[in-house]
Amino acid sequence: CPLSKLFEPLAQRSLQLRNRIVVSPMCQYSAEEGVPNDWHLVHLGSRAVGGAAVVIAEATAVSPEGRISPHDTGLWNDAQVAAWSRINAFIVEQGAIPAVQLAHAGRKASTDAPWRGHGPVAAELGGWTPVAPSALAFDAQSPVPLALGEAGIRKVVNDFVAAAMRAHAAGFRLLELHAAHGYLLHEFLSPLSNHRQDGYGGSFDNRVRLVLEVVDAVRAAWPVELPLWVRISATDWADGGWDVEQSIELAKRLRQRDVDLVDVSSGGLVPNARIPLEPGYQAPFAQRLRQEASIATGAVGLITEPAHAEALVAEGIADVVLMGRELLRDPYFPRRAAHVLGDDLTTPPQYLRAW
Numbered sequence: 001c002p003l004s005k006l007f008e009p010l011a012q013r014s015l016q017l018r019n020r021i022v023v024s025p026m027c028q029y030s031a032e033e034g035v036p037n038d039w040h041l042v043h044l045g046s047r048a049v050g051g052a053a054v055v056i057a058e059a060t061a062v063s064p065e066g067r068i069s070p071h072d073t074g075l076w077n078d079a080q081v082a083a084w085s086r087i088n089a090f091i092v093e094q095g096a097i098p099a100v101q102l103a104h105a106g107r108k109a110s111t112d113a114p115w116r117g118h119g120p121v122a123a124e125l126g127g128w129t130p131v132a133p134s135a136l137a138f139d140a141q142s143p144v145p146l147a148l149g150e151a152g153i154r155k156v157v158n159d160f161v162a163a164a165m166r167a168h169a170a171g172f173r174l175l176e177l178h179a180a181h182g183y184l185l186h187e188f189l190s191p192l193s194n195h196r197q198d199g200y201g202g203s204f205d206n207r208v209r210l211v212l213e214v215v216d217a218v219r220a221a222w223p224v225e226l227p228l229w230v231r232i233s234a235t236d237w238a239d240g241g242w243d244v245e246q247s248i249e250l251a252k253r254l255r256q257r258d259v260d261l262v263d264v265s266s267g268g269l270v271p272n273a274r275i276p277l278e279p280g281y282q283a284p285f286a287q288r289l290r291q292e293a294s295i296a297t298g299a300v301g302l303i304t305e306p307a308h309a310e311a312l313v314a315e316g317i318a319d320v321v322l323m324g325r326e327l328l329r330d331p332y333f334p335r336r337a338a339h340v341l342g343d344d345l346t347t348p349p350q351y352l353r354a355w
């Protein structure tokens, strides 16, 4: 029986999370043609060995034009399914739940890896013209995207569904839809990036329409016994943008549509956002959504200390804690946290003499 709340198991549909620590999705910019490789096996596998309950693979594109960079992973063909299957089998062997974040980058597509400057990729170097709700560029360096027409919107929904089915075939057991950080679904939500005058723009109901259509279609295609999560940016941190009040209303609608958890991030829509960075700076949004929309939430952002992670769960701020950079620095953070909090984690037998 665990002493801490951080190590209390959590039921999500038919799954049992062994604790509340989730590896936040993190782009590795290391795939070719969308196919994950040994880097992804070792990167994700290490964090499964490290003791996290859920390992969420990076923003994985539902279509080639939905990639953030030419080196993103994807789930639009069978070669990608085969490569993911091997990785997921390993994660399951380690007692973790393999998850994937399905994504479409929208107007922030066709950019280079951060360590190569993050700039737009020219057509002759494998880049493409991004699509978006409206023909509004992210910033002065970014290309002006093509505004999606009705057929383009239908394709986006269908691509999410096809990718969800491929994710299941590849052995993923939990899906997260990426509706945060200024990528396509978030671009529809925010009045700053969505200037459409059809049924997908203008009013709140119209701006949330695409997200809800994707959720409905994916929920219908994804097995009923497996959880569906959605990551949102709770606020754009910008005047006239998406904000926490709208996030609460969206979260209520997500709950009605059988979404199991909202992963509460923020920002990414506009370059000039004013973000008050401090440990757990996004956690108050997770708390408000949990309380006011009665839906399970994940807290993420600058969470690095075992006692902090424990408090977020124990105080009812969030149901799970997602961690990114701390788990890059230390894949064994869950073991360290268990030790600090007086709990125990099953140790791989190969490592028994180390603990």
Ligand code: FNR
Binding pocket: 024, 025, 026, 027, 028, 058, 059, 101, 178, 180, 181, 231, 265, 300, 301, 302, 303, 322, 323, 324, 325, 326
């Ligand atoms: C990220 N982040 C991110 N978020 C997301 O939703 N999808 C993604 O693919 C990525 N990619 C990514 C790559 C790298 C290298 C980093 C560091 C971050 C954001 C990440 O999931 C997390 O929300 C933030 O990093 C904040 O959490 P930490 O790192 O402070 O624990």
